[in-house]
Amino acid sequence: MESEKLKKLPLKQDVETKKVLKKLASAHRALAELKGIVSSIPNSTILINTLGLQEAKDSSAIENIITTHDDIFKAELNLDGFKSLNAKEVQNYISALKKGFGLIKKNKILTNNDII
Template sequence: MSTFWQPTQLPPVEELETRAVLKKLPAAHRALAELKGILGTIPDADILLNTLPLQEAKDSSAIENIITTHDELFQATVQVDGPTTQAAK
């Protein structure tokens, strides 16, 4: 008999606004503000941001032994009817 993972109930019962978390908020706020400022200097920031889901998909596929390159993935997104590898699909 195998045991299946059961998610915990949401919202969590333990306190999330702990002293340790609250102490890290100013640094996180500064880092996000800096990122927002840098993104404003990029002519087309969507190009950079849209690559993040592709990179995550590539890494997830690698876990399943489906290996592809970033180049193949980017080409597959631009070439709608063009030839792509099976892994890039």
């Protein structure tokens, strides 16, 4: 099977099709609803931390770094040190997500220098 080469950005074709633009309204409504729900949570960082943990775990699995939620929670609490190198790697990923989120919240932008 031949692998397709990725096209260089920006794409020369118009990606703002009718189908995409129609989905935009429902996506906007869903985000507004989520924003309203989050504002009703006394400590919204709980939601962000949970989503970040799941995202870090799933993204790390793509790189064949497999761990359990249990190991990640133990690593976050630093119970008995890091027993699993995979959990430590996912913890580093979570820390990077939190750092990036904090920078975006503070500066309203994430720059290449922040990423580096």
